[in-house]
Amino acid sequence: MITDVAKNIARFLIFLLIQVSILKHLDLGRFINPFLYVIFILMLPIKSNQALVMILAFFTGLTIDMFYNTMGYNAAACVFMAYCRPRILRTYAPKGEYDTSAKPTIQSLGLPWVLSYVGTMVFLHHLVLFFLEAFTLSSFFSTLGIVIVSSISTVGLIVLSQFIMQRGRT
Numbered sequence: 001m002i003t004d005v006a007k008n009i010a011r012f013l014i015f016l017l018i019q020v021s022i023l024k025h026l027d028l029g030r031f032i033n034p035f036l037y038v039i040f041i042l043m044l045p046i047k048s049n050q051a052l053v054m055i056l057a058f059f060t061g062l063t064i065d066m067f068y069n070t071m072g073y074n075a076a077a078c079v080f081m082a083y084c085r086p087r088i089l090r091t092y093a094p095k096g097e098y099d100t101s102a103k104p105t106i107q108s109l110g111l112p113w114v115l116s117y118v119g120t121m122v123f124l125h126h127l128v129l130f131f132l133e134a135f136t137l138s139s140f141f142s143t144l145g146i147v148i149v150s151s152i153s154t155v156g157l158i159v160l161s162q163f164i165m166q167r168g169r170t
Contacts, residue, residue, distance in 0.1 A: 015036055016040075032153050034157050035125070035150070035154050038122060038154065039161060040060055041057050041081060041082055045102070045103050046103065050082075054079055057082035058075050064078075070133070076128060078125065085121065088117060111159070122158070126147045126151045131143055
């Protein structure tokens, strides 16, 4: 149990460091804004306590908000994503039930499942984040374009990082 907490803290710090020291400073154009840090919330064990996941999501988003100076947008998007997490997990549940120790990884549930789960969750996160930033519907299609392209880039980074983490374990 303590080793799982230590691993999660280390994982959080690593993804935070990557987000604020590398991804924040990449100039990929107006439409591509990858937010790899959400992997911390997405990869929590499936049977995690919902209240704990929402608290972790809030503090994760708030930490990113401090570095991005975004006045709580990331915290709101992360909490919304954490709120939707149980419903999305039920939607994509394999026949039967999840293994009680299952983590949402490519290794444990396969690439198609991870693409569905991560894609949906990242899209929901980005939808809230970018529409809060825009705070108007007058640029609806432009903002939706940013949501879609940024979601694709974020999902790609998450899948790539899962393959890297899986390779590191073998």
